[in-house]
Amino acid sequence: MAPRAAGPDQAATEHPLRELRGVVERITYQNAENGFTVARLAPERPESEAEAARGDDRLVTVVGTLADLTPGEAIVAHGWWRNDAKHGWQFQARDYRTALPASVQGMKLRPRRPPSTTP
Numbered sequence: 001m002a003p004r005a006a007g008p009d010q011a012a013t014e015h016p017l018r019e020l021r022g023v024v025e026r027i028t029y030q031n032a033e034n035g036f037t038v039a040r041l042a043p044e045r046p047e048s049e050a051e052a053a054r055g056d057d058r059l060v061t062v063v064g065t066l067a068d069l070t071p072g073e074a075i076v077a078h079g080w081w082r083n084d085a086k087h088g089w090q091f092q093a094r095d096y097r098t099a100l101p102a103s104v105q106g107m108k109l110r111p112r113r114p115p116s117t118t119p
Contacts (some may be wrong), residue, residue, distance in 0.1 A: 015080035020091050021045065021099065024073045025059055035067030041075070041091075064093035074099045 021044040029038040040059040062077060069075070079098040084090050 015082075017078050017094065018080055018091075019056065020060070020062070020077045020079070021095075022060075022075065024062075024069055024071050024075060026071050028061075030067075030069075032055075035065040037066035037069055038063050039066060044074075061087065062093050063090050063092045064096075066093060066096060069096075104109055 005013045013021070020041070022041040023044070025040045025042050027037060027039050040057070042059055042060050048109065064077075064079065075096045076099045077093040079091055079093040079095075081089060082092050
């Protein structure tokens with residue numbers, strides 16, 4: 001699947017791109033008009049930056065234009081870490097793609113599609 005855009009490319013030249021993999025635990029906010037989304041993600045592999053950004057619930061915040069994101073979906077996002085003055089550490093996603101879950105937790109949370117009703 002091709003990566004989906006997740007916001008303006010303005011800061012891509014200012015910050016080195018990082019990769020964040022994990023399972024979307026919940027959508028905190030989503031704007032239906034422009035796709036801007038705030039989501040909480042369970043990181044697949046704890047990295048030093050992700051460790052520092054984790055809350056008490058062991059999740060990290062991902063923000064960006066993530067219009068089709070759904071809870072339980074495993075994703076690979078590319079972007080950078082930023083420390084928002086009001087909301088703390090967040091991963092600003094420039095783009096993302098869905099991925100197969102790499103853990104049992106991701107498999108359990110992955111949304112199940114209803115069976116096809118076509119003959």
